[in-house]
Amino acid sequence: MEHTSALERVLRGAALSAVVLFFMFPIFWIVLMSFQTNETILRSPPSMVFEPTLSNYVALITGRLETQAGSLDIDFMRNLMNSVILSVSSVALALVLGVPAAYAFARHKFRGSEDIAFTLLSFRFAPPLLVLLPLTLYFQQIGLADTYVGLVWVYQLICLPLILWIVRGYFEDISPDVEHAYRIAGHGWGATFMKIALPLAGPGIAAAGLLAFIFAWNNFIFALVLASADKQPVTVGALAFVTASGIQYGQIAAAVVLSIAPTLALALYAQRYLVEGLSLGAVKG
């Protein structure tokens, strides 16, 4: 770093600014949109000068949308709640199932262990629609369609492989002798897992959990097909603003801002873990 010339520093700064601008501008713009009415959003040419309004947020939170064509009930807060329920329980279940499995894959090489691990990863290769259509039929027959349980189950396709592969890399990074030393000092297998392996892989588990949460939160297609209105998360719920009387850009923007707020906050709060977890898991996996 000390050896860079002034020109290099300027160029580096310019390049970084360009990247930040490119990725942050849509977020910036959507935040601006969320404080405008449809008229100011749609005027041409667009301008950054407008009179901010909270009406979009008010509409979302009170659940009543007033348009020229009349008033419309929207379930945005319920959708937000659904997103929280689905994402949190999916990640929780995936952690409960995936972390011990990751440990097993990392520590015990048994016949076919690689094949099983790869099969789990391969769930991420197939286009979701491929499994969705048959799954919908099955789910309707066994009564899991349009239930939280059914959705959380399907969400494991997203969360479980992610957690398994990232956390496995973390477990493999821990020297087995650390665990051996603990076991030989008079502790059982279970205690070693709980007291040594889990805390040491903590950052990796947190990163994998966060990442799985973000993926689950952003999922659209599973919920679109498998959930009816009262179980829909925000990603699907935002479609409700495409109404017969026109697209409510202001409300959509406000809905998007509200729905990305939790994941954005999480990502910012834990970005160090995330980057670490991703690079480690990716390289090791």
Added chain:
Amino acid sequence: MSDTALDLQAVNKIYNPRSRQAVHAVRDLDLKVDAGEIVALLGSSGCGKTSTLRMIAGFEAVTSGAIVLAGRPIHTLAPARRRVAMAFEGYSLYPPLTVRENIAFALKSERIDQTEATARVDEIARLLDITSILDRYPSSISGGQQQRAGLGRALIRKADLHLLDEPMGQLEPQLRAHLRGRIKHFIKERGLTAILVTHDQTEANALADRIAVMEDGELQQFDTPDVLRQRPANLFTGTFIGEPPMNVFDADAAEEDARFVFRLGDGVRLAYDPGAFRPDLRETILARGRVTLGVRPHSVRIADDGAEATVDASQWLGDQTHIAARFAGTSIVSVRHDRMRLERGDTIGVRVAPEDLHLFDTATGAAISHGGAPA
């Protein structure tokens, strides 16, 4: 002989049994370690010594056979219940704990009070020269310091058996030599029983009462360092123990003109007075005809009337001269404790006294005789 502490009975270890890549890592190993004894498992990588240690510790299952420690069969118990302590070759400290906490951790199961625990940690830290790093975290100390901390964590425990896996592999040579003596004294003073795994014969010689030499999963010889050196049971032990390694020649034995003669390659003859070999031994050797001769470099004398050899290299190491020469169609190494000025291509005479000859069966490698007496 004192009581047997550890008894390995026909222990086998096969990795991946029933698969095409089955590896027979340890073969029918029988080994008895007496209480209060330090035994070294010595061998090159892949000889099965570490597998053996890990089976005793309980990290590897025994494929067949039994392990008895202090009268209890332990090979089916969990590591926690075997009452053994172990020092690991690699990094094995708990990262979130300081060195002091790491070492003291081993004492938790003993339920002793804080003052005594602190005193014992301080004592072991002085022994291993790690007092100054006791309050640091494993990530901030060197590999050698981590290894010593790990060794301390094993030695501080009161266990039926202490397993030391290459415990000084990462230490600097001076420190290693210095600590060996202290550790041996510590183990002996407390009457601990220890098994040391190493590939370094200097370390094995310095620390161990008896050395088990292993190769290819099989125990080659189990005896004191002196016996291993003077009466190797087979060609492997003979060439493995000793630095520089033993010189080895194939030879045909014959009696010529009342002399006992070994004909080596290139027409080289080593002739001896038959009286130097016991009569029954002479018969055995003559009956075999072909044998393998072993001579330690320290026993190769340079004398003008000896068999002819041509110097390849001569090196003064500061305290001894190593002379490598072409001899009997192969090469021979001689070690002298004085400085000898020889140039490449010089001709020297080589003599080997009959009492320095080790004879081995050419086919099996089993020892036939050491000096003039049968093995």
